Amino acid sequence: MSEYRNIWVFIETFQGAAKNVGLELLSPGRAMADKTGQKLVGIVIGEHAEEAAKAASAHGADQVILVDGPAYAEYNTAVYADAMHQLVEKYKPDTILFGASSTGRDFAPRLSCRLKTGLTADCTGLDVNPETGNVQWTRPAFGGNLMAVIECPNTRPQMGTVRPGVFKKAPARDVAPDIVRETLRTPPVPQSKLLERIQEVAGEIVDLEGAEIIVSGGRGLGASENFSLIRELAGVLGGAVGASRAAVDAGWISHEHQVGQTGKTVAPKLYIACGISGAIQHLAGMSGSDTIVAVNRDPEAPIFSVAHFGIVGDLFEVVPALTAEVRRLKAEKD
Secondary structure, three states: OOOOOOEEEEEOEEOOEEOHHHHHHHHHHHHHHHHHOOOEEEEEEEOOOHHHHHHHHHOOOOEEEEEEOHHHOOOOHHHHHHHHHHHHHHHOOOEEEEEOOHHHHHHHHHHHHHHOOOEEEEEOEEEEOOOOOOEEEEEEEOOOOEEEEEOOOOOOOEEEEEOOOOOOOOOOOOOOOOEEEOOOOOOOOOOOOOOOOOOOOOOOOOOOOOOOEEEEEOHHHOOHHHHHHHHHHHHHHOOEEEEOHHHHHOOOOOHHHEEOOOOEOOOOOEEEEEOOOOOHHHHHHHOOOOEEEEEEOOOOOHHHHOOOEEEEOOHHHHHHHHHHHHHHHHHHHO
């Protein structure tokens, strides 16, 4: 399989601009390319997507392959799979990374079937086996009760989808982009067509993946009305409100707030977990946060194993005290 070479990252676009999920994946892609002595290549498919290609270059790609045309203006499974299939046949990449977004979860399986190669889905970690050179894909398994490390030794390219928010986008570099423009054979006529795009906003807008500060509540809150404590602390910090699966399953807060294996993967600068025990399913969604503060009255709670700062105490006393102290400090600053 020596003919297969280089690490590819699919850069999703919207109206010609690069989405964060692809730019984030350039960070682990860069690390893997450096370890194995390969190039890191961004793949951009879209219409008027030159800026997305430049963004991929700025955030770490050695080279960007750009497929640009009206046929690719909107994502379509068959059209995009045909384009990527042509590129893979021509360039033979060793590895392809996709974001585990709605697009990536649709696109990657279709492509892996065409290529007759494996696909590891919903990964939360990436590395390279130093002995074999195979990618080591880490993902939750058995209902999130353990983390499995998977390798694909027999076929190429190696493929996987990675959750948004697991890795951080590298700072932009001031470099001259190396963009290779590919003109492909006529794409197939799509069997489906986007008729209209409707953006529905119901109630509050929850952007956990883009938040720099998240305050989350769990089973320890005891009731839905007690989420007011979490909202108040998040409000004074300028952060977003998160929740554990237990709180969501109890009907105390909507699923849009859920952090964890079956919710959203986040990596804010500050994550405050209040009344959350720290089951592995939850840890899988927030352990990449820069600073983790845990508030729990059980000193043996698993959440303390990943917390940078832990407060053993009653959240109904601790959280209001934290809120008051933040307010006091902000008032002094003003």
